[in-house]
Amino acid sequence: MTSVTLIKEGLALVNSGPLHMTVQVSERGAPLSELAKSGAIFALEVLKQQADWLSVVKERVLGLSVGEAYPDVVNKMIIASLSMNDPNLTPLAAVAGAASDMVADYVAGIGATKIIVNNGGDIAIRLTEGDSATVGVRLNLMRPDYDYVVLIDGDCGICTSGIGGRSFTLGVADGVAVLARRAAVADAAATFLGNKTVVNSPEVKRILAESIYPDTDLLGVEVTHSVGALSENEIETAINRGKAEALMLMERNLILGAAISVKDHVDLVGYFVKALKKV
Numbered sequence: 001m002t003s004v005t006l007i008k009e010g011l012a013l014v015n016s017g018p019l020h021m022t023v024q025v026s027e028r029g030a031p032l033s034e035l036a037k038s039g040a041i042f043a044l045e046v047l048k049q050q051a052d053w054l055s056v057v058k059e060r061v062l063g064l065s066v067g068e069a070y071p072d073v074v075n076k077m078i079i080a081s082l083s084m085n086d087p088n089l090t091p092l093a094a095v096a097g098a099a100s101d102m103v104a105d106y107v108a109g110i111g112a113t114k115i116i117v118n119n120g121g122d123i124a125i126r127l128t129e130g131d132s133a134t135v136g137v138r139l140n141l142m143r144p145d146y147d148y149v150v151l152i153d154g155d156c157g158i159c160t161s162g163i164g165g166r167s168f169t170l171g172v173a174d175g176v177a178v179l180a181r182r183a184a185v186a187d188a189a190a191t192f193l194g195n196k197t198v199v200n201s202p203e204v205k206r207i208l209a210e211s212i213y214p215d216t217d218l219l220g221v222e223v224t225h226s227v228g229a230l231s232e233n234e235i236e237t238a239i240n241r242g243k244a245e246a247l248m249l250m251e252r253n254l255i256l257g258a259a260i261s262v263k264d265h266v267d268l269v270g271y272f273v274k275a276l277k278k279v
Contacts, residue, residue, distance in 0.1 A: 001015070001016075002014075002015065002016040002017075002044065003015050003016075004037060004040045004041055004044075006033055006036070006037060007022070008031075009031040009033050010024055010025055010026050010030075010031025010032055010033055010036055011023070011024045011025075011031070011036055012024075012033070012036035012037045012039065012040040013040065014040035014041070014043050014044065016044055016047060017047070018047075019043065019044075019047045019099075019119070020119075020120050021040065021043050021099070021100070021103070021117065021118065021119045021120070022116075022117070022118045023036045023037075023039035023040045023043070023103060023107065023115075023116075023117050024036060024114075024115070024116040024117075024118075025039065025107055025112045025114070025115050026112065026113065026114045027111070027112050027113045027114070028113055032111075032112055035107055035110060035111065035112055036107075038106075038107065038110065039103045039104075039106060039107040039115075039117065040103075042102075042103055042106045042107075043099065043102075043103045043119075046073050046099045046102045046103065047099065049071040049072075049073050049074065050073055050074065050077075050095060050098075050099065052071075053070060053071065053074045056070065056074065056091070057074060057077055057078075057090060057091040057092050057095065057217075058090055058091075058092060058217035059090060059091075059217075060087060060088075060089070060090055061078060061081040061082050061086075061089050061090055061091050061093075062082070062085075062086075062087050062089075064078050064082070064091065065078070065082075066078055066079060072102065073098050073099060073102050074091065076094070076098040076101060076102070076182075076184045077091035077092070077093075077094040077095060077098045077184060078091045079184070080093075080094035080097070080098065080182070080184035080185045080187065080188040081093045081094050081188045083185060083188065083254055084188050084189065084191075084192040084249075084254075086192055086195070088170065088195065088218070088221060089188065089191065089192065090217040090218075092167070092217050093167075093187065093188045093191040093192070094184040094185070094187045094188040094191075095187070096119045096120055096121075096122035096159070096166070096183075096187055097119070097122045097124070097157055097159045097182070097183035097184040097185070097186055097187025097188070098183070098184040098187070099119050100117040100118070100119040100122055100123060100124035100157065100183040101124045101157065101182055101183045101184050103117045103119075103124070104117045104124035104125070104126045104183075105126070107126075108126045112126075113127070113128040113131055114126070114127055114128070114131045114133065115127075116133055116135070117183075119183075120166060121138065121159070121160055121165075121166075122157070122158075122159040122160070122183060122186070122187050123135060123157060123158045123159065123183060124156075124157050124182075124183035125152055125155060125156050125157070125158070126155050127152070127153065127154055127155060131153075132151060132152060132153045133151075133152045134149050134150070134151055134152070135149065135150050135152055135158055136148070136149055136279075137149065137150055137158065137160065137177045137259065137276065138160055138175055138177075139160075139174060139175040139177060139259055139261035139266060140164075140174040140175055140261060140264065141160065141162050141163060141164035141165045141174065141175045142163065142164040142174065146279065147278065147279055148177075148259070148276050148277060148278055148279060149276075149277055149279060150179070150271075150272065150275045150276045150277070151275055152275075155181065156179055156180065156181055156182075156183075156186075156256065157179070157180050157181070157182050157183025157184065157185065157186035157187070158177060158178070158179050158183070158186060159177070159178055159180075159183060159186040159187040159189075159190045160175050160176065160177045160178075160190055161173075161175070161176050161187075161190035161191045161193070161194035162174055162175040162176050162190075162194045162197075162261075163175075163224060163227060165194075167191065168209050168212075168213075168216065168218055168221075168223040168224075169191070169194045169195060169223065169224050170194075170195040170198060170206075170221070170222075170223055170224060171194045171195050171196060171197040171198040171224060171238065171242070172197060172198060172199055172201075172204055172224060172227045172230070172238050172262055173193075173194050173197040173238070173242060173260055173261060173262050174261040174262060174263065174264065175259075175261050176190050176193045176194045176197060176242060176258060176259070176260050176261070177190065177258065177259040177272070178190040178193065178246075178255050178257070178258050179255065179256045179257045179258070179270070179271050179272065180254065180255045180256055181256065185254055185255065186255065189249055189254060189255050189258070192245070192249075193242050193245055193246055193249075193258060193260065194242075196241055196242050196245040197238050197239065197241060197242030197260055197262060198238055198241060198242075199230070199234045199235075199237045199238040199241070201230060201231075201234050203227060203228035203229055203230055203234075204224060204226075204227050204228070204230075205224070205225045205226045205227075205228075206222040206223060206224055206225060207222060207223065207225045208220065208221070208222055208223075209221050209222070209223045212225070227263075230262070230263055235262045235263050235265050236265075238262045239260050239262050239265060239267050242258075242260045243258075243260060243267055243269060246258035246260065246269050246270075247269055250269065250270050255270070256270050256271045257269055257270025257271030257272040257273070257275075258270060258272065259272045259276055
């Protein structure tokens with residue numbers, strides 16, 4: 001069932017199948033409800049475009065390139081996922097972040113100074129000079145509430161991946177949050193870093209993705225099913241592997257920062273070192 005609802009002034013919610021998105025819009029502190037609703041309705045168009053090209057976005061991204069026939073959101077997914085240079089990724093690694101970007105850019109184009117689009121935790125933010133936003137960040141996706149906040153003062157995307165998230169992971173992270181200039185890149189990077197935050201341990205159970213979800217885009221890939229008690233050394237090993245990859249993404253100017261949590265042990269790089277605060 002599809003619905004677009006105004007939760008409060010300036011904040012609209014759109015629900016349709018896998019899409020659960022809020023669109024918050026204001027101008028100099030004044031809520032803009034009609035723009036929020038317009039953004040939510042536009043999100044349905046973006047969702048349809050993604051669904052229409054599902055056979056493409058389920059392919060391994062290293063075999064794809066931007067196509068003139070593809071809608072803008074599909075090309076954004078391809079570009080963001082290609083930037084990770086990972087043979088395991090498909091464009092679906094950036095699906096939620098790309099949709100958030102599309103909606104945020106659409107609303108910005110019709111007039112607003114502060115836009116926060118939250119697509120199930122994958123967030124696109126657009127701000128004009130002088131505006132700021134405080135965003136909740138979940139570094140344990142098995143818990144319902146966020147446990148950190150980060151202050152944002154410019155356009156960006158914040159996305160999170162890990163065990164218990166909406167997509168499969170190859171790693172052992174409770175959560176990996178990434179800040180990038182675009183939500184599509186943050187989404188792909190969060191998936192990538194979650195996969196790289198890995199350790200070999202008898203406490204880590206992995207099974208074929210298709211045994212959980214037959215229509216998965218990760219056919220033949222073993223994904224993390226559960227993670228038991230890890231030793232301090234195993235936790236440190238997993239975090240250091242993810243952190244090393246995060247630092248390389250920062251060196252390539254793909255991301256602005258990352259936060260990695262394994263068994264509630266957290267390490268930070270980049271923007272998050274100073275800006276992320278525990279609640």
